[in-house]
Amino acid sequence: MATSDRIHHADVRTESNCVFDVIKDSRSGRHAVLAHSDIRRAISALQSGPVSFCRNNVIACQGDDADYMFMVVSGVVRACKIFQNGDRAVVAFYLPGDLLGWCNNTQSLSIEAATNAVVLFFKRRPLVSMAAHNPSLARLLLDLATKELCRAHEHAALLSRDAKSRVVLFLSELKSRSAGKDRVVLGMSHQDIADHLGLTIETLSRTITSLERSGAIRRAAGRTLLLRDAWSPLRITLT
Amino acid sequence: MATSDRIHHADVRTESNCVFDVIKDSRSGRHAVLAHSDIRRAISALQSGPVSFCRNNVIACQGDDADYMFMVVSGVVRACKIFQNGDRAVVAFYLPGDLLGWCNNTQSLSIEAATNAVVLFFKRRPLVSMAAHNPSLARLLLDLATKELCRAHEHAALLSRDAKSRVVLFLSELKSRSAGKDRVVLGMSHQDIADHLGLTIETLSRTITSLERSGAIRRAAGRTLLLRDAWSPLRITLT
DNA sequence: TTGCTACGTTGACCTAAATCAAGAGTCTGA
DNA sequence: TCAGACTCTTGATTTAGGTCAACGTAGCAA
Numbered sequence: 001m002a003t004s005d006r007i008h009h010a011d012v013r014t015e016s017n018c019v020f021d022v023i024k025d026s027r028s029g030r031h032a033v034l035a036h037s038d039i040r041r042a043i044s045a046l047q048s049g050p051v052s053f054c055r056n057n058v059i060a061c062q063g064d065d066a067d068y069m070f071m072v073v074s075g076v077v078r079a080c081k082i083f084q085n086g087d088r089a090v091v092a093f094y095l096p097g098d099l100l101g102w103c104n105n106t107q108s109l110s111i112e113a114a115t116n117a118v119v120l121f122f123k124r125r126p127l128v129s130m131a132a133h134n135p136s137l138a139r140l141l142l143d144l145a146t147k148e149l150c151r152a153h154e155h156a157a158l159l160s161r162d163a164k165s166r167v168v169l170f171l172s173e174l175k176s177r178s179a180g181k182d183r184v185v186l187g188m189s190h191q192d193i194a195d196h197l198g199l200t201i202e203t204l205s206r207t208i209t210s211l212e213r214s215g216a217i218r219r220a221a222g223r224t225l226l227l228r229d230a231w232s233p234l235r236i237t238l239t
Numbered sequence: 240m241a242t243s244d245r246i247h248h249a250d251v252r253t254e255s256n257c258v259f260d261v262i263k264d265s266r267s268g269r270h271a272v273l274a275h276s277d278i279r280r281a282i283s284a285l286q287s288g289p290v291s292f293c294r295n296n297v298i299a300c301q302g303d304d305a306d307y308m309f310m311v312v313s314g315v316v317r318a319c320k321i322f323q324n325g326d327r328a329v330v331a332f333y334l335p336g337d338l339l340g341w342c343n344n345t346q347s348l349s350i351e352a353a354t355n356a357v358v359l360f361f362k363r364r365p366l367v368s369m370a371a372h373n374p375s376l377a378r379l380l381l382d383l384a385t386k387e388l389c390r391a392h393e394h395a396a397l398l399s400r401d402a403k404s405r406v407v408l409f410l411s412e413l414k415s416r417s418a419g420k421d422r423v424v425l426g427m428s429h430q431d432i433a434d435h436l437g438l439t440i441e442t443l444s445r446t447i448t449s450l451e452r453s454g455a456i457r458r459a460a461g462r463t464l465l466l467r468d469a470w471s472p473l474r475i476t477l478t
Numbered sequence: 479t480t481g482c483t484a485c486g487t488t489g490a491c492c493t494a495a496a497t498c499a500a501g502a503g504t505c506t507g508a
Numbered sequence: 509t510c511a512g513a514c515t516c517t518t519g520a521t522t523t524a525g526g527t528c529a530a531c532g533t534a535g536c537a538a
Binding site: 085089091092102128131138141142143145146149154159160161 | 318320322323324326328330331341342343347348367370371372374377378380381382384385387388389391392393394395396398399400434437477478
Protein backbone atom coordinates (compact mmCIF):
# COMPACT_ATOMS: atom_id res chain seq x y z
CA MET A 1 0.00 0.00 0.00
CA ALA A 2 1.55 3.22 -1.15
CA THR A 3 -0.31 5.43 1.26
CA SER A 4 1.54 5.72 4.53
CA ASP A 5 0.17 3.95 7.53
CA ARG A 6 0.33 6.78 10.02
CA ILE A 7 -2.79 7.34 12.04
CA HIS A 8 -4.53 10.68 11.93
CA HIS A 9 -4.92 11.20 15.64
CA ALA A 10 -6.40 14.62 15.18
CA ASP A 11 -9.21 13.08 13.17
CA VAL A 12 -9.78 10.38 15.71
CA ARG A 13 -10.22 12.77 18.57
CA THR A 14 -12.33 15.40 17.02
CA GLU A 15 -14.52 12.96 15.16
CA SER A 16 -14.93 10.43 17.91
CA ASN A 17 -16.42 13.10 20.10
CA CYS A 18 -19.13 13.43 17.53
CA VAL A 19 -20.09 9.80 17.32
CA PHE A 20 -23.04 10.04 19.63
CA ASP A 21 -24.36 13.02 17.77
CA VAL A 22 -23.90 11.26 14.48
CA ILE A 23 -26.12 8.48 15.70
CA LYS A 24 -28.79 10.82 16.85
CA ASP A 25 -28.70 12.92 13.71
CA SER A 26 -29.03 10.01 11.37
CA ARG A 27 -32.15 8.88 13.16
CA SER A 28 -33.90 12.18 12.52
CA GLY A 29 -34.98 12.76 16.10
CA ARG A 30 -37.04 9.60 16.29
CA HIS A 31 -34.27 7.89 18.18
CA ALA A 32 -33.48 10.60 20.61
CA VAL A 33 -34.86 8.00 23.00
CA LEU A 34 -31.60 6.20 22.62
CA ALA A 35 -29.75 7.67 25.54
CA HIS A 36 -26.04 8.27 25.26
CA SER A 37 -25.52 5.85 28.08
CA ASP A 38 -26.84 2.99 25.95
CA ILE A 39 -24.15 3.52 23.41
CA ARG A 40 -21.58 4.15 26.12
CA ARG A 41 -22.38 0.79 27.62
CA ALA A 42 -22.12 -0.88 24.26
CA ILE A 43 -18.78 0.70 23.61
CA SER A 44 -17.39 -0.09 27.01
CA ALA A 45 -18.67 -3.65 26.81
CA LEU A 46 -16.44 -4.35 23.87
CA GLN A 47 -13.62 -2.01 24.77
CA SER A 48 -12.58 -0.91 21.33
CA GLY A 49 -12.23 2.75 20.67
CA PRO A 50 -12.19 4.40 17.28
CA VAL A 51 -9.60 3.06 14.86
CA SER A 52 -8.16 4.93 11.91
CA PHE A 53 -7.65 3.32 8.54
CA CYS A 54 -5.83 4.65 5.55
CA ARG A 55 -7.45 4.55 2.15
CA ASN A 56 -7.62 0.96 0.82
CA ASN A 57 -6.80 -0.64 4.15
CA VAL A 58 -8.82 -3.74 4.91
CA ILE A 59 -11.02 -3.45 7.99
CA ALA A 60 -12.39 -6.99 7.89
CA CYS A 61 -11.57 -9.79 5.52
CA GLN A 62 -13.91 -11.77 3.33
CA GLY A 63 -13.83 -15.17 5.02
CA ASP A 64 -13.04 -13.93 8.52
CA ASP A 65 -15.35 -14.67 11.40
CA ALA A 66 -17.84 -11.88 11.69
CA ASP A 67 -17.42 -11.06 15.34
CA TYR A 68 -17.70 -7.33 14.90
CA MET A 69 -19.97 -4.70 13.57
CA PHE A 70 -18.61 -1.32 12.57
CA MET A 71 -19.75 2.25 12.69
CA VAL A 72 -18.23 4.82 10.39
CA VAL A 73 -17.13 7.92 12.22
CA SER A 74 -15.53 9.73 9.32
CA GLY A 75 -14.58 8.89 5.76
CA VAL A 76 -16.13 6.35 3.46
CA VAL A 77 -16.10 2.59 3.93
CA ARG A 78 -16.85 0.07 1.18
CA ALA A 79 -18.12 -3.50 1.35
CA CYS A 80 -16.72 -5.61 -1.48
CA LYS A 81 -17.40 -9.03 -2.85
CA ILE A 82 -14.23 -10.39 -4.38
CA PHE A 83 -14.51 -13.07 -7.03
CA GLN A 84 -12.19 -15.94 -7.83
CA ASN A 85 -10.93 -14.20 -10.96
CA GLY A 86 -9.95 -11.15 -8.96
CA ASP A 87 -12.88 -9.06 -10.11
CA ARG A 88 -14.65 -7.09 -7.47
CA ALA A 89 -18.12 -5.74 -6.83
CA VAL A 90 -18.56 -2.91 -4.36
CA VAL A 91 -21.81 -3.92 -2.77
CA ALA A 92 -22.28 -0.80 -0.66
CA PHE A 93 -20.69 2.39 0.56
CA TYR A 94 -21.00 3.51 4.16
CA LEU A 95 -20.90 7.12 5.27
CA PRO A 96 -20.38 8.61 8.74
CA GLY A 97 -23.07 7.38 11.11
CA ASP A 98 -23.73 4.17 9.17
CA LEU A 99 -23.58 0.85 10.98
CA LEU A 100 -22.33 -2.08 8.93
CA GLY A 101 -21.36 -5.72 9.16
CA TRP A 102 -24.82 -7.18 9.71
CA CYS A 103 -24.19 -10.66 8.39
CA ASN A 104 -23.83 -12.84 11.42
CA ASN A 105 -22.31 -15.91 9.89
CA THR A 106 -18.95 -16.02 8.16
CA GLN A 107 -18.08 -12.65 6.75
CA SER A 108 -19.04 -12.84 3.09
CA LEU A 109 -17.77 -9.40 2.24
CA SER A 110 -14.50 -7.59 2.53
CA ILE A 111 -14.85 -4.35 4.46
CA GLU A 112 -12.34 -1.73 3.39
CA ALA A 113 -11.61 1.95 3.78
CA ALA A 114 -12.49 3.73 0.55
CA THR A 115 -10.95 6.93 1.92
CA ASN A 116 -8.98 7.53 5.06
CA ALA A 117 -11.56 6.63 7.64
CA VAL A 118 -12.23 6.33 11.34
CA VAL A 119 -14.28 3.37 12.44
CA LEU A 120 -15.78 2.23 15.71
CA PHE A 121 -15.81 -1.50 16.48
CA PHE A 122 -18.72 -3.23 18.21
CA LYS A 123 -18.55 -6.81 19.37
CA ARG A 124 -21.60 -8.39 17.82
CA ARG A 125 -22.58 -10.74 20.65
CA PRO A 126 -22.72 -8.17 23.44
CA LEU A 127 -24.45 -5.70 21.18
CA VAL A 128 -27.16 -8.16 20.19
CA SER A 129 -27.67 -9.51 23.66
CA MET A 130 -27.87 -6.00 25.05
CA ALA A 131 -30.66 -5.38 22.57
CA ALA A 132 -32.63 -8.13 24.28
CA HIS A 133 -32.88 -6.00 27.42
CA ASN A 134 -33.14 -2.67 25.69
CA PRO A 135 -36.10 -2.33 23.33
CA SER A 136 -35.01 1.03 21.98
CA LEU A 137 -31.65 -0.39 21.00
CA ALA A 138 -33.40 -3.39 19.44
CA ARG A 139 -35.63 -1.03 17.52
CA LEU A 140 -32.68 1.04 16.40
CA LEU A 141 -30.89 -2.03 15.09
CA LEU A 142 -33.96 -3.25 13.22
CA ASP A 143 -34.53 0.19 11.72
CA LEU A 144 -30.94 0.48 10.59
CA ALA A 145 -30.93 -3.00 9.08
CA THR A 146 -34.22 -2.29 7.34
CA LYS A 147 -32.96 0.99 5.98
CA GLU A 148 -29.91 -0.71 4.59
CA LEU A 149 -32.05 -3.43 3.08
CA CYS A 150 -34.05 -0.78 1.23
CA ARG A 151 -30.87 0.78 -0.05
CA ALA A 152 -29.63 -2.61 -1.20
CA HIS A 153 -32.87 -3.15 -3.09
CA GLU A 154 -32.62 0.25 -4.76
CA HIS A 155 -29.07 -0.57 -5.67
CA ALA A 156 -30.01 -3.91 -7.21
CA ALA A 157 -32.76 -2.23 -9.21
CA LEU A 158 -30.30 0.38 -10.39
CA LEU A 159 -27.97 -2.30 -11.74
CA SER A 160 -30.43 -3.39 -14.39
CA ARG A 161 -30.50 0.05 -15.97
CA ASP A 162 -28.22 1.75 -18.47
CA ALA A 163 -24.99 3.54 -17.62
CA LYS A 164 -26.38 7.07 -17.50
CA SER A 165 -29.24 6.11 -15.20
CA ARG A 166 -26.88 4.28 -12.88
CA VAL A 167 -24.62 7.28 -12.52
CA VAL A 168 -27.44 9.77 -12.11
CA LEU A 169 -29.23 7.66 -9.51
CA PHE A 170 -25.99 6.99 -7.68
CA LEU A 171 -25.27 10.71 -7.43
CA SER A 172 -28.82 11.33 -6.23
CA GLU A 173 -28.48 8.72 -3.54
CA LEU A 174 -25.15 10.13 -2.43
CA LYS A 175 -26.59 13.63 -2.37
CA SER A 176 -29.49 12.62 -0.18
CA ARG A 177 -27.33 10.51 2.12
CA SER A 178 -24.68 13.15 2.69
CA ALA A 179 -25.46 16.78 3.27
CA GLY A 180 -28.40 16.94 0.92
CA LYS A 181 -26.79 20.01 -0.62
CA ASP A 182 -25.96 20.42 -4.27
CA ARG A 183 -22.33 19.76 -3.58
CA VAL A 184 -21.55 16.05 -3.60
CA VAL A 185 -18.14 14.99 -2.39
CA LEU A 186 -17.18 11.65 -3.86
CA GLY A 187 -14.49 10.60 -1.46
CA MET A 188 -14.08 7.28 -3.23
CA SER A 189 -12.19 6.70 -6.47
CA HIS A 190 -13.75 6.24 -9.88
CA GLN A 191 -12.68 2.62 -9.69
CA ASP A 192 -14.74 2.17 -6.53
CA ILE A 193 -17.76 3.85 -8.05
CA ALA A 194 -17.45 1.88 -11.27
CA ASP A 195 -17.29 -1.38 -9.32
CA HIS A 196 -20.33 -0.28 -7.36
CA LEU A 197 -22.30 0.51 -10.51
CA GLY A 198 -21.18 -2.50 -12.51
CA LEU A 199 -19.41 -0.29 -15.06
CA THR A 200 -15.80 0.22 -16.09
CA ILE A 201 -13.92 3.35 -15.13
CA GLU A 202 -13.85 4.34 -18.78
CA THR A 203 -17.62 4.19 -19.11
CA LEU A 204 -18.03 6.02 -15.82
CA SER A 205 -15.66 8.74 -16.94
CA ARG A 206 -17.41 9.13 -20.29
CA THR A 207 -20.79 9.27 -18.60
CA ILE A 208 -19.71 11.93 -16.15
CA THR A 209 -18.20 13.92 -19.00
CA SER A 210 -21.43 13.75 -20.95
CA LEU A 211 -23.46 14.78 -17.90
CA GLU A 212 -21.13 17.73 -17.53
CA ARG A 213 -21.48 18.64 -21.20
CA SER A 214 -25.26 18.48 -20.91
CA GLY A 215 -25.03 20.91 -18.02
CA ALA A 216 -26.42 18.57 -15.37
CA ILE A 217 -23.29 18.70 -13.25
CA ARG A 218 -20.08 20.63 -12.87
CA ARG A 219 -16.77 19.28 -11.65
CA ALA A 220 -15.02 20.98 -8.78
CA ALA A 221 -11.71 20.33 -7.10
CA GLY A 222 -11.17 17.33 -4.82
CA ARG A 223 -13.50 14.72 -6.30
CA THR A 224 -16.42 17.06 -5.81
CA LEU A 225 -19.36 17.45 -8.14
CA LEU A 226 -21.79 20.34 -8.21
CA LEU A 227 -25.26 19.22 -9.18
CA ARG A 228 -27.20 21.65 -11.35
CA ASP A 229 -29.66 23.92 -9.55
CA ALA A 230 -32.80 21.84 -9.81
CA TRP A 231 -31.02 18.53 -9.85
CA SER A 232 -33.40 15.67 -9.90
CA PRO A 233 -33.14 12.37 -11.72
CA LEU A 234 -36.65 13.06 -12.99
CA ARG A 235 -35.46 16.17 -14.80
CA ILE A 236 -32.76 14.20 -16.56
CA THR A 237 -33.91 11.92 -19.33
CA LEU A 238 -33.37 8.40 -18.07
CA THR A 239 -33.97 5.35 -20.17
CA MET B 240 -55.56 -10.93 -15.97
CA ALA B 241 -56.13 -14.13 -17.89
CA THR B 242 -55.88 -16.38 -14.88
CA SER B 243 -59.19 -16.66 -13.07
CA ASP B 244 -59.54 -15.03 -9.69
CA ARG B 245 -60.96 -17.94 -7.78
CA ILE B 246 -59.38 -18.64 -4.44
CA HIS B 247 -57.81 -22.00 -3.75
CA HIS B 248 -59.43 -22.65 -0.41
CA ALA B 249 -57.96 -26.08 -0.15
CA ASP B 250 -54.49 -24.57 -0.35
CA VAL B 251 -55.30 -21.95 2.23
CA ARG B 252 -56.44 -24.42 4.82
CA THR B 253 -53.79 -27.04 4.50
CA GLU B 254 -50.96 -24.58 4.14
CA SER B 255 -52.05 -22.15 6.81
CA ASN B 256 -51.91 -24.93 9.34
CA CYS B 257 -48.27 -25.26 8.50
CA VAL B 258 -47.33 -21.63 8.91
CA PHE B 259 -45.96 -21.98 12.40
CA ASP B 260 -43.86 -24.93 11.42
CA VAL B 261 -42.58 -23.12 8.40
CA ILE B 262 -41.27 -20.38 10.64
CA LYS B 263 -39.56 -22.81 12.92
CA ASP B 264 -38.04 -24.83 10.10
CA SER B 265 -36.59 -21.86 8.35
CA ARG B 266 -34.82 -20.79 11.51
CA SER B 267 -32.99 -24.08 11.77
CA GLY B 268 -33.83 -24.82 15.38
CA ARG B 269 -32.24 -21.66 16.74
CA HIS B 270 -35.61 -20.02 17.00
CA ALA B 271 -37.49 -22.84 18.55
CA VAL B 272 -37.60 -20.31 21.42
CA LEU B 273 -40.21 -18.47 19.50
CA ALA B 274 -43.33 -20.00 21.01
CA HIS B 275 -46.34 -20.53 18.79
CA SER B 276 -48.28 -18.22 21.02
CA ASP B 277 -46.07 -15.29 20.00
CA ILE B 278 -47.08 -15.66 16.41
CA ARG B 279 -50.66 -16.42 17.35
CA ARG B 280 -50.83 -13.14 19.22
CA ALA B 281 -49.33 -11.31 16.27
CA ILE B 282 -51.84 -12.84 13.92
CA SER B 283 -54.78 -12.19 16.16
CA ALA B 284 -53.64 -8.63 16.78
CA LEU B 285 -54.02 -7.82 13.15
CA GLN B 286 -56.92 -10.12 12.35
CA SER B 287 -55.97 -11.04 8.82
CA GLY B 288 -55.90 -14.67 7.90
CA PRO B 289 -54.12 -16.16 4.90
CA VAL B 290 -55.09 -14.71 1.54
CA SER B 291 -54.74 -16.44 -1.80
CA PHE B 292 -53.43 -14.68 -4.86
CA CYS B 293 -53.38 -15.88 -8.42
CA ARG B 294 -50.22 -15.65 -10.48
CA ASN B 295 -49.41 -12.03 -11.34
CA ASN B 296 -51.88 -10.54 -8.88
CA VAL B 297 -50.60 -7.50 -7.03
CA ILE B 298 -50.33 -7.95 -3.28
CA ALA B 299 -49.15 -4.43 -2.48
CA CYS B 300 -48.66 -1.53 -4.84
CA GLN B 301 -45.53 0.50 -5.39
CA GLY B 302 -46.54 3.81 -3.82
CA ASP B 303 -49.03 2.43 -1.32
CA ASP B 304 -48.59 3.04 2.36
CA ALA B 305 -46.56 0.20 3.80
CA ASP B 306 -48.84 -0.75 6.67
CA TYR B 307 -48.32 -4.46 6.28
CA MET B 308 -45.66 -7.06 6.22
CA PHE B 309 -46.25 -10.38 4.51
CA MET B 310 -45.32 -13.96 5.06
CA VAL B 311 -45.36 -16.41 2.20
CA VAL B 312 -47.24 -19.58 3.04
CA SER B 313 -47.08 -21.23 -0.36
CA GLY B 314 -46.02 -20.26 -3.85
CA VAL B 315 -43.51 -17.63 -4.87
CA VAL B 316 -43.83 -13.88 -4.33
CA ARG B 317 -41.77 -11.27 -6.15
CA ALA B 318 -40.81 -7.72 -5.19
CA CYS B 319 -40.55 -5.48 -8.25
CA LYS B 320 -39.31 -2.03 -8.90
CA ILE B 321 -41.22 -0.57 -11.82
CA PHE B 322 -39.61 2.23 -13.80
CA GLN B 323 -41.20 5.16 -15.58
CA ASN B 324 -40.63 3.57 -18.97
CA GLY B 325 -42.47 0.43 -17.92
CA ASP B 326 -39.34 -1.63 -17.45
CA ARG B 327 -39.19 -3.75 -14.37
CA ALA B 328 -36.56 -5.16 -12.05
CA VAL B 329 -37.43 -8.10 -9.85
CA VAL B 330 -35.51 -7.19 -6.74
CA ALA B 331 -36.20 -10.40 -4.82
CA PHE B 332 -38.16 -13.62 -4.77
CA TYR B 333 -39.76 -14.89 -1.59
CA LEU B 334 -40.41 -18.53 -0.85
CA PRO B 335 -42.65 -20.16 1.76
CA GLY B 336 -41.58 -19.07 5.24
CA ASP B 337 -40.07 -15.79 4.08
CA LEU B 338 -41.17 -12.55 5.68
CA LEU B 339 -41.20 -9.52 3.40
CA GLY B 340 -42.19 -5.88 3.26
CA TRP B 341 -39.55 -4.49 5.59
CA CYS B 342 -39.42 -0.96 4.27
CA ASN B 343 -41.31 1.11 6.76
CA ASN B 344 -41.84 4.26 4.78
CA THR B 345 -43.85 4.47 1.59
CA GLN B 346 -43.80 1.17 -0.25
CA SER B 347 -41.05 1.51 -2.82
CA LEU B 348 -41.64 -1.87 -4.38
CA SER B 349 -44.56 -3.64 -5.92
CA ILE B 350 -45.23 -6.96 -4.23
CA GLU B 351 -46.77 -9.50 -6.56
CA ALA B 352 -47.57 -13.19 -6.77
CA ALA B 353 -45.10 -14.84 -9.14
CA THR B 354 -47.10 -18.06 -8.93
CA ASN B 355 -50.42 -18.77 -7.32
CA ALA B 356 -49.59 -18.01 -3.72
CA VAL B 357 -50.98 -17.88 -0.22
CA VAL B 358 -49.84 -15.00 1.93
CA LEU B 359 -50.26 -14.01 5.55
CA PHE B 360 -50.69 -10.32 6.38
CA PHE B 361 -49.13 -8.72 9.45
CA LYS B 362 -49.93 -5.19 10.48
CA ARG B 363 -46.54 -3.58 10.85
CA ARG B 364 -47.20 -1.37 13.87
CA PRO B 365 -48.53 -4.05 16.22
CA LEU B 366 -45.83 -6.43 15.08
CA VAL B 367 -43.03 -3.98 15.77
CA SER B 368 -44.43 -2.77 19.05
CA MET B 369 -44.94 -6.33 20.18
CA ALA B 370 -41.25 -6.90 19.51
CA ALA B 371 -40.51 -4.23 22.12
CA HIS B 372 -41.92 -6.51 24.83
CA ASN B 373 -40.74 -9.75 23.34
CA PRO B 374 -36.98 -10.04 22.88
CA SER B 375 -37.18 -13.34 21.03
CA LEU B 376 -39.54 -11.82 18.49
CA ALA B 377 -37.26 -8.78 18.18
CA ARG B 378 -34.34 -11.09 17.66
CA LEU B 379 -36.23 -13.07 15.05
CA LEU B 380 -37.11 -9.94 13.11
CA LEU B 381 -33.55 -8.67 13.20
CA ASP B 382 -32.24 -12.05 12.07
CA LEU B 383 -34.69 -12.25 9.21
CA ALA B 384 -33.95 -8.71 8.09
CA THR B 385 -30.23 -9.39 8.30
CA LYS B 386 -30.57 -12.58 6.34
CA GLU B 387 -32.45 -10.80 3.62
CA LEU B 388 -29.86 -8.05 3.58
CA CYS B 389 -27.16 -10.64 2.94
CA ARG B 390 -29.19 -12.12 0.12
CA ALA B 391 -29.67 -8.65 -1.36
CA HIS B 392 -25.93 -8.07 -1.23
CA GLU B 393 -25.23 -11.39 -2.92
CA HIS B 394 -27.77 -10.51 -5.54
CA ALA B 395 -26.20 -7.11 -6.20
CA ALA B 396 -22.79 -8.74 -6.53
CA LEU B 397 -24.24 -11.27 -8.95
CA LEU B 398 -25.54 -8.51 -11.20
CA SER B 399 -22.09 -7.35 -12.13
CA ARG B 400 -21.15 -10.72 -13.58
CA ASP B 401 -21.77 -12.30 -16.97
CA ALA B 402 -24.92 -14.10 -18.03
CA LYS B 403 -23.77 -17.62 -17.32
CA SER B 404 -22.56 -16.80 -13.82
CA ARG B 405 -25.81 -15.03 -13.01
CA VAL B 406 -27.88 -18.01 -14.03
CA VAL B 407 -25.67 -20.56 -12.29
CA LEU B 408 -25.54 -18.58 -9.06
CA PHE B 409 -29.27 -17.95 -9.18
CA LEU B 410 -29.97 -21.66 -9.51
CA SER B 411 -27.59 -22.37 -6.65
CA GLU B 412 -29.32 -19.88 -4.41
CA LEU B 413 -32.72 -21.28 -5.30
CA LYS B 414 -31.49 -24.79 -4.63
CA SER B 415 -30.19 -23.92 -1.19
CA ARG B 416 -33.25 -21.87 -0.27
CA SER B 417 -35.78 -24.48 -1.31
CA ALA B 418 -35.41 -28.15 -0.56
CA GLY B 419 -31.67 -28.29 -0.99
CA LYS B 420 -32.20 -31.26 -3.28
CA ASP B 421 -30.96 -31.50 -6.83
CA ARG B 422 -34.42 -30.82 -8.16
CA VAL B 423 -35.13 -27.09 -8.42
CA VAL B 424 -38.67 -26.04 -9.16
CA LEU B 425 -38.72 -22.62 -10.76
CA GLY B 426 -42.28 -21.63 -10.10
CA MET B 427 -41.71 -18.25 -11.67
CA SER B 428 -41.63 -17.52 -15.39
CA HIS B 429 -38.51 -16.93 -17.45
CA GLN B 430 -39.56 -13.31 -17.72
CA ASP B 431 -39.49 -13.02 -13.92
CA ILE B 432 -36.10 -14.68 -13.69
CA ALA B 433 -34.69 -12.57 -16.51
CA ASP B 434 -35.90 -9.39 -14.80
CA HIS B 435 -34.32 -10.62 -11.58
CA LEU B 436 -30.99 -11.30 -13.24
CA GLY B 437 -30.92 -8.19 -15.40
CA LEU B 438 -31.04 -10.26 -18.58
CA THR B 439 -33.55 -10.69 -21.39
CA ILE B 440 -35.63 -13.84 -21.69
CA GLU B 441 -33.75 -14.68 -24.88
CA THR B 442 -30.38 -14.56 -23.17
CA LEU B 443 -31.75 -16.53 -20.23
CA SER B 444 -33.15 -19.18 -22.53
CA ARG B 445 -29.91 -19.47 -24.48
CA THR B 446 -27.92 -19.71 -21.27
CA ILE B 447 -30.12 -22.47 -19.87
CA THR B 448 -29.88 -24.32 -23.17
CA SER B 449 -26.12 -24.11 -23.12
CA LEU B 450 -25.98 -25.29 -19.50
CA GLU B 451 -28.11 -28.23 -20.54
CA ARG B 452 -25.88 -28.99 -23.51
CA SER B 453 -22.82 -28.90 -21.27
CA GLY B 454 -24.51 -31.45 -19.02
CA ALA B 455 -24.76 -29.22 -15.95
CA ILE B 456 -28.54 -29.38 -15.80
CA ARG B 457 -31.46 -31.29 -17.25
CA ARG B 458 -34.91 -29.93 -17.89
CA ALA B 459 -37.88 -31.72 -16.44
CA ALA B 460 -41.59 -31.08 -16.75
CA GLY B 461 -43.27 -28.16 -15.00
CA ARG B 462 -40.54 -25.54 -14.90
CA THR B 463 -38.31 -27.94 -13.03
CA LEU B 464 -34.58 -28.28 -13.48
CA LEU B 465 -32.46 -31.20 -12.38
CA LEU B 466 -29.01 -30.11 -11.33
CA ARG B 467 -26.18 -32.45 -12.23
CA ASP B 468 -25.00 -34.82 -9.50
CA ALA B 469 -22.23 -32.78 -8.00
CA TRP B 470 -23.77 -29.43 -8.84
CA SER B 471 -21.74 -26.59 -7.53
CA PRO B 472 -21.03 -23.22 -9.05
CA LEU B 473 -17.38 -23.91 -8.33
CA ARG B 474 -17.42 -26.93 -10.63
CA ILE B 475 -18.80 -24.86 -13.46
CA THR B 476 -16.40 -22.49 -15.13
CA LEU B 477 -17.53 -19.03 -14.20
CA THR B 478 -15.96 -15.91 -15.57
C1' DT C 479 12.43 21.48 -10.00
C1' DT C 480 12.18 16.60 -11.49
C1' DG C 481 10.68 12.15 -11.67
C1' DC C 482 7.37 8.82 -10.11
C1' DT C 483 3.02 6.85 -9.39
C1' DA C 484 -1.80 6.67 -9.09
C1' DC C 485 -5.77 8.41 -11.06
C1' DG C 486 -8.65 10.12 -14.71
C1' DT C 487 -9.76 11.05 -19.77
C1' DT C 488 -10.25 10.14 -24.54
C1' DG C 489 -10.19 7.44 -28.81
C1' DA C 490 -10.46 3.10 -31.70
C1' DC C 491 -12.13 -1.24 -31.83
C1' DC C 492 -14.57 -5.50 -30.25
C1' DT C 493 -17.84 -8.49 -28.01
C1' DA C 494 -21.57 -10.02 -24.92
C1' DA C 495 -25.94 -9.34 -24.62
C1' DA C 496 -29.99 -6.71 -26.44
C1' DT C 497 -33.15 -6.36 -30.07
C1' DC C 498 -35.85 -7.94 -33.82
C1' DA C 499 -38.16 -11.69 -35.91
C1' DA C 500 -40.08 -16.17 -36.55
C1' DG C 501 -41.60 -20.44 -34.79
C1' DA C 502 -42.73 -24.18 -31.54
C1' DG C 503 -44.74 -25.84 -27.43
C1' DT C 504 -48.21 -25.72 -23.82
C1' DC C 505 -52.31 -24.50 -21.44
C1' DT C 506 -57.15 -23.06 -21.28
C1' DG C 507 -61.65 -22.42 -22.47
C1' DA C 508 -65.33 -23.04 -25.71
C1' DT D 509 -61.27 -30.89 -30.91
C1' DC D 510 -59.79 -26.50 -32.03
C1' DA D 511 -58.55 -21.50 -31.45
C1' DG D 512 -56.19 -18.19 -29.05
C1' DA D 513 -52.95 -16.68 -25.84
C1' DC D 514 -49.02 -17.26 -23.33
C1' DT D 515 -44.43 -18.96 -22.82
C1' DC D 516 -40.21 -20.52 -24.40
C1' DT D 517 -36.63 -21.32 -28.09
C1' DT D 518 -33.67 -20.27 -31.84
C1' DG D 519 -31.55 -17.41 -35.43
C1' DA D 520 -29.93 -12.88 -37.54
C1' DT D 521 -28.54 -8.38 -36.60
C1' DT D 522 -27.43 -4.30 -33.79
C1' DT D 523 -25.52 -1.77 -30.02
C1' DA D 524 -24.13 -0.32 -25.36
C1' DG D 525 -20.59 -0.87 -22.94
C1' DG D 526 -16.15 -3.44 -22.40
C1' DT D 527 -11.28 -3.75 -23.78
C1' DC D 528 -7.01 -2.02 -25.26
C1' DA D 529 -4.02 1.75 -25.76
C1' DA D 530 -2.28 6.34 -25.33
C1' DC D 531 -2.07 10.41 -23.02
C1' DG D 532 -3.01 14.13 -19.44
C1' DT D 533 -2.93 15.57 -14.62
C1' DA D 534 -2.32 15.81 -9.60
C1' DG D 535 0.10 14.73 -5.58
C1' DC D 536 4.26 13.54 -3.45
C1' DA D 537 9.15 12.60 -2.32
C1' DA D 538 13.70 13.62 -3.12
